[in-house]
């Protein structure tokens with residue numbers, strides 16, 4: 001994990017874990033923008049419909065792509081294919097490596113390494129990125145002569161495209177993608193549906209989080225009606241990991257610490273994973289995205305925390321709350337961002353130093369307030 005401008009947080013949505021830390025700035029309920037207007041939808045439809053013959057389209061999702069980023073992008077890409085768009089690429093910044101849980105997604109053949117991305121597409125479409133800093137070097141594609149269309153659901157998204165479909169009320173970017181496909185007249189097929197289902201189920205924690213509205217289940221019903229197999233998809237995406245990762249989790253959970261008196265008696269549970277842990281078990285860093293889940297199960301603690309080593313003295317810190325403590329305030333105080341129930345930051349120092357800072361913030365008044373239930 002690397003720091004981005006503006007203290008942006010770069011953690012991918014943890015697969016099957018609590019609500020993802022938002023992909024960028026600290027967000028609050030105050031000032032949350034409304035969703036897209038009819039004019040926005042019309043402009044987005046026109047941007048696709050008015051592509052020149054043989055027009056070139058570049059799809060980009062955020063760095064360290066998660067299920068919503070990849071699923072929205074590839075599902076929409078398959079939809080564009082159905083509309084006859086032939087010159088179509090999908091990409092994301094950083095190493096062109098798709099995390100193992102998403103290697104069965106339909107549409108992966110659309111992916112190209114960032115270095116091979118079209119330098120001057122007629123239409124650029126960004127998925128699940130709250131700010132252009134999340135697009136790395138690919139952000140320069142937004143300023144070319146083509147149209148830039150942004151599909152997202154982060155409340156902190158200020159709208160960095162020419163046309164912005166940003167719906168903070170949407171449980172996932174795939175909700176926005178499905179709506180735009182419908183408005184373009186694309187009917188769902190199993191390939192599109194599987195991509196959008198992975199995106200929707202990832203961002204709702206397998207339909208467990210508060211973001212799981214009736215509209216989410218109605219969308220899931222439309223996707224399932226195409227004949228996709230939710231059991232197979234969920235096993236692949238959520239319930240499958242290498243044996244080395246199972247052993248790694250065992251070690252890391254074995255060193256977890258419970259501090260019932262922390263956070264003014266609401267309790268803190270924390271652990272950490274080092275780069276040496278990963279090397280010893282021959283595992284890639286993304287396997288750690290799911291580590292917060294077994295940690296946050298701890299009934300005796302409202303706050304859970306995992307430190308993931310990203311450099312000799314650098315850590316990516318994930319924080320979760322069951323509701324009594326606003327962990328976004330802790331994360332913001334320490335240079336990161338997030339939601340009330342899920343937040344994170346990047347820290348320098350030893351494990352003890354970083355946890356000391358978290359304890360101090362949890363002891364202060366900052367962690368108590370706030371009533372932003374956004375998931």
Ligand SMILES: [Mn+2]
Nearest residue numbers: 068128173203
């Ligand atoms: Mn998302």
